[in-house]
Amino acid sequence: MSQNPDAFDPKSSWDSDEDELIDAFYRPAMATCVKYQRLAGYFSSTTFAVVINETVGFVERGGKMELVTSHTLSKQDVEQIKKAVEKPEEILAKNILAELKANNNPDIAKCISIMGYMLANDQLEIKIAIPDPVVNHPQSIYHQKTGIMYFPDDKIVTFSGSVNETGAGWGGNIEDFKCFKSWHPDKTHTELIEADIRKFEKFWHNNATKTQVHDLPEAVKEHLIKARPKSTQEFKKTISELTTSALFKKPKLDPWTCQKDGVDAFVKADFNGILKMATGTGKTSTTYFIFKQFFHDKKSTGNRVLIIVPTGRDRVGGQWESFLRDMKEQNDRVYLYTSDTSVQDKNDAKDSWATPPANGNLFVIITMGSIVNFPFNGIKPDLLVGDEVHGYGTENAMSTIKNSFDGTPYRLGLSATPERFYDPDGTKRITDFFGNIVYTLCLKDAQKQPKLPGLENVLSEYLYRLDFVPLTEDEEKRVEYWTRKIVAETSSEEDPETSEGKITLSEEAKKACMKRSEVCKKAKNKLEKFKELLQEIDHETKNCLIYCQDTFQADDVVKVFQQLGIVDYTVYHYRIAARDVALDLFKQQNARYLISVASLNEGLDIPQCTMLILLSSSANPREFIQRRGRVLRNIPNKSLVKIFDISALPSIFNEGYAGLVKSRLVQIWEFINASMSAEQKLKISDYRQQYNIDEQDLQDIVDGWCHGN
Numbered sequence: 001m002s003q004n005p006d007a008f009d010p011k012s013s014w015d016s017d018e019d020e021l022i023d024a025f026y027r028p029a030m031a032t033c034v035k036y037q038r039l040a041g042y043f044s045s046t047t048f049a050v051v052i053n054e055t056v057g058f059v060e061r062g063g064k065m066e067l068v069t070s071h072t073l074s075k076q077d078v079e080q081i082k083k084a085v086e087k088p089e090e091i092l093a094k095n096i097l098a099e100l101k102a103n104n105n106p107d108i109a110k111c112i113s114i115m116g117y118m119l120a121n122d123q124l125e126i127k128i129a130i131p132d133p134v135v136n137h138p139q140s141i142y143h144q145k146t147g148i149m150y151f152p153d154d155k156i157v158t159f160s161g162s163v164n165e166t167g168a169g170w171g172g173n174i175e176d177f178k179c180f181k182s183w184h185p186d187k188t189h190t191e192l193i194e195a196d197i198r199k200f201e202k203f204w205h206n207n208a209t210k211t212q213v214h215d216l217p218e219a220v221k222e223h224l225i226k227a228r229p230k231s232t233q234e235f236k237k238t239i240s241e242l243t244t245s246a247l248f249k250k251p252k253l254d255p256w257t258c259q260k261d262g263v264d265a266f267v268k269a270d271f272n273g274i275l276k277m278a279t280g281t282g283k284t285s286t287t288y289f290i291f292k293q294f295f296h297d298k299k300s301t302g303n304r305v306l307i308i309v310p311t312g313r314d315r316v317g318g319q320w321e322s323f324l325r326d327m328k329e330q331n332d333r334v335y336l337y338t339s340d341t342s343v344q345d346k347n348d349a350k351d352s353w354a355t356p357p358a359n360g361n362l363f364v365i366i367t368m369g370s371i372v373n374f375p376f377n378g379i380k381p382d383l384l385v386g387d388e389v390h391g392y393g394t395e396n397a398m399s400t401i402k403n404s405f406d407g408t409p410y411r412l413g414l415s416a417t418p419e420r421f422y423d424p425d426g427t428k429r430i431t432d433f434f435g436n437i438v439y440t441l442c443l444k445d446a447q448k449q450p451k452l453p454g455l456e457n458v459l460s461e462y463l464y465r466l467d468f469v470p471l472t473e474d475e476e477k478r479v480e481y482w483t484r485k486i487v488a489e490t491s492s493e494e495d496p497e498t499s500e501g502k503i504t505l506s507e508e509a510k511k512a513c514m515k516r517s518e519v520c521k522k523a524k525n526k527l528e529k530f531k532e533l534l535q536e537i538d539h540e541t542k543n544c545l546i547y548c549q550d551t552f553q554a555d556d557v558v559k560v561f562q563q564l565g566i567v568d569y570t571v572y573h574y575r576i577a578a579r580d581v582a583l584d585l586f587k588q589q590n591a592r593y594l595i596s597v598a599s600l601n602e603g604l605d606i607p608q609c610t611m612l613i614l615l616s617s618s619a620n621p622r623e624f625i626q627r628r629g630r631v632l633r634n635i636p637n638k639s640l641v642k643i644f645d646i647s648a649l650p651s652i653f654n655e656g657y658a659g660l661v662k663s664r665l666v667q668i669w670e671f672i673n674a675s676m677s678a679e680q681k682l683k684i685s686d687y688r689q690q691y692n693i694d695e696q697d698l699q700d701i702v703d704g705w706c707h708g709n
Helices: 021-030 052-060 075-082 088-102 106-120 167-171 187-204 218-226 232-242 257-268 283-297 316-327 343-354 368-373 395-405 424-434 443-448 473-489 507-521 525-540 551-564 579-587 621-632 655-673 678-690 695-707
Strands: 013-015 035-040 064-070 124-131 145-151 155-161 176-181 211-215 272-277 304-309 333-337 362-367 383-387 410-415 437-441 462-469 544-547 569-572 593-596 611-614 641-648
Touching: 021 052, 021 167, 035 187, 052 106, 052 232, 064 187, 088 124, 088 211, 088 218, 106 124, 106 218, 106 232, 124 187, 145 187, 155 187, 176 187, 187 211, 257 272, 257 283, 257 437, 272 283, 272 424, 283 316, 283 383, 283 410, 304 316, 316 333, 316 362, 333 343, 343 362, 362 368, 368 395, 395 424, 410 424, 443 621, 462 525, 462 655, 462 678, 473 507, 473 655, 507 641, 507 655, 525 551, 525 611, 525 641, 544 621, 551 569, 551 593, 569 579, 579 593, 611 621, 621 641, 641 655, 655 678, 655 695
Parallel strands: 035 064, 064 124, 272 410, 272 437, 304 362, 304 383, 333 362, 383 410, 462 641, 544 593, 544 611, 569 593, 611 641
Antiparallel strands: 013 176, 035 145, 124 211, 145 155, 155 176
16 A cells, blocks of 8 residues: 555644544554654554554565563562563563463464564564663553654654554554654754654663663564564465454444343333442443443433443543443543543533534543532433442432432442442432332352353352451450440440441441451451461462452561562552552463452452452451452353451450451351352351351341342
């Protein structure tokens, strides 16, 4: 494909929320480019597939690509580099080759073979940038994103922004960048182009202050060249096959049986009500099928769909945004509106709310805190979705929702646990606004039900092991102190922690209950038991999630890892600046352990995770059900999940502890009830007998959580 270089005259600002980056920028640029220099935090061979015809022309013109990109290293690798145990090139070769050999996607293999073809012809040169482990944080990553394109007649275009050199970066993600061209009359463009060239040269020649740049290891280069098409004819055949690749087509989503049932129940309730679906059963996908049915039954286009989420781009909001952008029709618009949203995107979302697309539909994802700042101007959504709806039962939250959305005709609530613990009034606020629970899918049902006939079950089975540790003498005294406070602050004659959250507590009583429970959750002896457990299971651990009570307990857990010399762990909580990096390390299996607190209760999808350690386990069913759900999401050939629960209760008998003990035993019973480990019931028999707690009573409470009794 040939094109007049003068025809490519890019504008200065690009935003994939409005612009087609591939068709309007990348393809016309690559159609005439003769040299392409690139700094990219991430690179993937799939970038060739999105401009496959232009890649042919680039190769035939003798074009040359020079790329500086990063490679994520585990903590263990970083430590080895620091200590000069292995040369960086050896570690890079080992890791990159492992990734290349692990690929079993034939389309990706074709993209990789094109890399080999270009390497063999000296048309591609790759260097790997690693933040210097001596001067940077161990989890630092190389994240530069700049491109320099050289054209005939000495024309140059450079760009800098968020887009990585991957297929998803150019063709799937929401990205933006600024663009500068050498023929622009504004001399600022010339200055910025020169600055971009100097920046590239600095990294290319390994002259950066805080970054080490390494040549692509010879072993990797040899592997790629070996996989190349061996002739021009074979190269063109590979190109031809990639032109029909499904790599970047919109994903095809088929509803699971349980999701069909949820949609049917909601439609039957005239698009009003709450879906109570266990964590991991696909509430987001179910909602997507509800959208399709809504557009079919009510109004096909011009709809305003508003989705309220508890957290922004880093978790729940970002997952909704990515999902809807992947699944949207061509004329649909999707906006995430939070305090971190750019001014331009906020303005675009506001304009679209006033005038939704005539030939498509508008989706606005908004956090609770941003609702009051959005100018709805009296225009109600056609369909309102409350994700993790249990969080909206407070007087303030529900007042905000009512003030903005009362009169909305169709409302959907989503949660694994819509009932609010210790807050029946809050639960009533939720059901009064969103409607009753119209569909329930419990964890045990999801463990038995296949996604579709012949597929794996919706949720994984699991083994459960309970270990009790004693409280220290000081901890026993503090439990006794807070128990006296609870008695003094509770107006009801009923013990608050034996009522399973069905009475409303005063704020002081709630605080005293929380303080008493916290003593047990943070029991010092848990750390020694945790250390013993790590020594026992480390050899078999691949992906393990560890829940702590707070960041202080998480710090103590880190010390245990350091004592044992285990380095491939990462930490994720609000005090960690690079949370997304920590999560990526775990998802990409460069860290086997992920240490967290409540930050990961909602909005995390790590189906490959097969192990969970609970150092702190809440008596609140919403919290522990969601935490467990993080590891029960099922995928084909997933190994049996293992859950380890390290618990502490007072060893001194006190009638005032009955609520504390029963509350904890109910939660343990629920874990055992849904597991393959019925024998663990023996470990709580002493407590049951001591406090006269009947097995059937525990079972009735657990059944009530599922069925809403």
